[in-house]
Amino acid sequence: MSKLAFRNVWVEYGSKIVLEKVDLEVADGAFVSIIGPSGAGKSTFLRLALGQEAPTRGAILLDGEPLSPEPGPDRGVVFQRYSVFPHMNALDNVTFGLDCAGSPLRGRLGGKARKQAREAAKALLARVGLEHNFKTYPRALSGGMQQRLALAQALITRPRILLLDEPFGALDPGVRLDMHALITELWTEHKLTILMVTHDIKEAFKLGTRVVAFDKRRHDPQAPHRYGSTAVYDFPLDDKKSRAVPPVLKALVSAP
Amino acid sequence: MRRLLNARPRVGGRLLLGLLPILALVLLYLVVATARHTENPRDKITPIPAAMAAGIQTMAFEADPRTGEVPLVADTKASLQRLGVAVGLAAATTLVLGLTIGLLPYVRASLGPLVATISVIPPIAVLPILFIVFGLGETSKIVLIFVGITPVMVRDLATHVAAIPEEQIVKAQTLGASTWLTLLRVALPQALPRLIDSLRLSLCPAWVYLISAEAIASDVGLGYRIFLVRRYLAMDIILPYVVWISLLAVIMDLALQAWSRTSFAWAHPPRNAR
Numbered sequence: 001m002s003k004l005a006f007r008n009v010w011v012e013y014g015s016k017i018v019l020e021k022v023d024l025e026v027a028d029g030a031f032v033s034i035i036g037p038s039g040a041g042k043s044t045f046l047r048l049a050l051g052q053e054a055p056t057r058g059a060i061l062l063d064g065e066p067l068s069p070e071p072g073p074d075r076g077v078v079f080q081r082y083s084v085f086p087h088m089n090a091l092d093n094v095t096f097g098l099d100c101a102g103s104p105l106r107g108r109l110g111g112k113a114r115k116q117a118r119e120a121a122k123a124l125l126a127r128v129g130l131e132h133n134f135k136t137y138p139r140a141l142s143g144g145m146q147q148r149l150a151l152a153q154a155l156i157t158r159p160r161i162l163l164l165d166e167p168f169g170a171l172d173p174g175v176r177l178d179m180h181a182l183i184t185e186l187w188t189e190h191k192l193t194i195l196m197v198t199h200d201i202k203e204a205f206k207l208g209t210r211v212v213a214f215d216k217r218r219h220d221p222q223a224p225h226r227y228g229s230t231a232v233y234d235f236p237l238d239d240k241k242s243r244a245v246p247p248v249l250k251a252l253v254s255a256p
Numbered sequence: 257m258r259r260l261l262n263a264r265p266r267v268g269g270r271l272l273l274g275l276l277p278i279l280a281l282v283l284l285y286l287v288v289a290t291a292r293h294t295e296n297p298r299d300k301i302t303p304i305p306a307a308m309a310a311g312i313q314t315m316a317f318e319a320d321p322r323t324g325e326v327p328l329v330a331d332t333k334a335s336l337q338r339l340g341v342a343v344g345l346a347a348a349t350t351l352v353l354g355l356t357i358g359l360l361p362y363v364r365a366s367l368g369p370l371v372a373t374i375s376v377i378p379p380i381a382v383l384p385i386l387f388i389v390f391g392l393g394e395t396s397k398i399v400l401i402f403v404g405i406t407p408v409m410v411r412d413l414a415t416h417v418a419a420i421p422e423e424q425i426v427k428a429q430t431l432g433a434s435t436w437l438t439l440l441r442v443a444l445p446q447a448l449p450r451l452i453d454s455l456r457l458s459l460c461p462a463w464v465y466l467i468s469a470e471a472i473a474s475d476v477g478l479g480y481r482i483f484l485v486r487r488y489l490a491m492d493i494i495l496p497y498v499v500w501i502s503l504l505a506v507i508m509d510l511a512l513q514a515w516s517r518t519s520f521a522w523a524h525p526p527r528n529a530r
Contacts, residue, residue: 071429082421087445097431107437137522
């Protein structure tokens with residue numbers, strides 16, 4: 001059954017059309033990579049899924065219900081930067097989600113609940129490889145470790161959908177490979193549905209079960225802003241054989 | 257030869273370099289004071305150390321026969337009380353207004369212009385209004401300091417809170433945080449070190465307003481005393497008072513800095529000695 005559905009979604013800023021006629025269904029448990037040239041509305045699309053922005057026209061449905069128009073705990077997110085709170089140590093960053101759920105007034109759990117939350121957070125931190133950094137503040141963590149922390153932080157509330165906005169874009173190639181392995185494992189373990197925006201086309205095809213490319217279908221040289229982007233290519237990747245990057249895309253997505 | 261901009265003094269050298277200009281100034285004063293004293297032993301403009309010591313003796317160690325109190329102690333107590341109450345109120349107000357204006361678009365739209373307008377009014381210009389409305393007692397002095405420093409602090413904190421990356425605010429919401437919890441656990445802790453910084457900077461104008469208010473209408477206080485003895489050209493009292501005020505200001509600044517460094521270590525990245 002389909003989980004997240006975009007029905008004829010348009011996003012317009014005044015006379016500028018960013019996204020037009022986006023029709024997309026994301027199945028439960030899919031790992032969708034979203035690619036496209038700069039300014040093709042990838043990030044806008046993710047903001048829609050996040051609820052950070054509402055479509056000008058059309059509807060976004062989650063299990064048949066209209067998506068709430070603001071970010072909520074059913075959709076986790078990891079951004080390229082600023083994903084973790086600089087004033088909390090790693091452990092507090094991860095327990096934050098549980099604190100919010102269990103203590104709406106003080107934002108801090110107490111007693112037994114606090115102990116349980118800390119145990120759960122420690123387990124998750126150990127899972128992403130940060131078992132030696134419970135008390136470390138994000139500033140003292142490397143870029144890759146910060147993204148590991150951000151993943152643990154997002155997963156503690158057991159979101160149904162995980163949104164990744166160029167999560168590995170700022171990392172070294174070696175660290176990036178480790179993170180690819182980690183995200184694939186977490187995706188299976190937590191039975192997540194993932195939408196990932198990326199600039200790296202190889203990454204898109206390596207990780208995704210489906211690759212969606214955004215671009216403008218039509219160009220008006222006199223008024224380039226009057227046509228928006230939409231999902232121009234949609235590749236399901238059912239087996240390993242199809243994971244080579246199609247030539248048509250190499251032309252579409254040049255180096256970032 | 258290394259470029260001048262790359263040459264750095266060592267720790268000990270830095271201390272020495274910092275002390276040198278101060279010592280030079282003290283020395284210069286002593287030379288001038290001694291020269292003037294030898295020419296005219298009754299000179300009051302540049303008292304020699306012995307005269308200042310006598311001034312300090314009467315003000316800081318002997319009770320005033322009229323009030324029964326040691327003047328310096330009474331003045332310091334009165335001034336610090338005014339300053340403390342005003343700065344405390346200013347900090348509390350700044351925290352509430354700065355956080356809400358910075359975080360909530362509706363509060364920003366309704367209160368932002370008002371705060372911006374108030375902050376451009378020169379506080380001393382409203383001092384007569386304060387005297388008329390609140391009388392010549394403690395209230396008008398406290399209100400002057402409060403009105404003088406709060407608007408700028410509110411604007412600074414609101415700007416700082418508004419500059420918290422959007423990603424953090426969105427992230428908090430995806431983790432289930434309400435408006436209240438985002439304010440309490442994301443914005444507030446990040447605002448506090450900035451508030452302390454802002455307080456440190458605001459202490460300077462706060463002292464200016466305190467001394468002004470005390471100079472105009474008061475019967476006790478550091479500013480009152482300075483302006484009182486000015487009539488007798490009592491530099492032997494004014495100079496020690498100014499040094500004392502500077503010392504108090506420096507201690508407050510260092511205390512706030514230490515508080516920020518110990519309580520909000522995450523906000524103070526280790527710096528290279530430069």
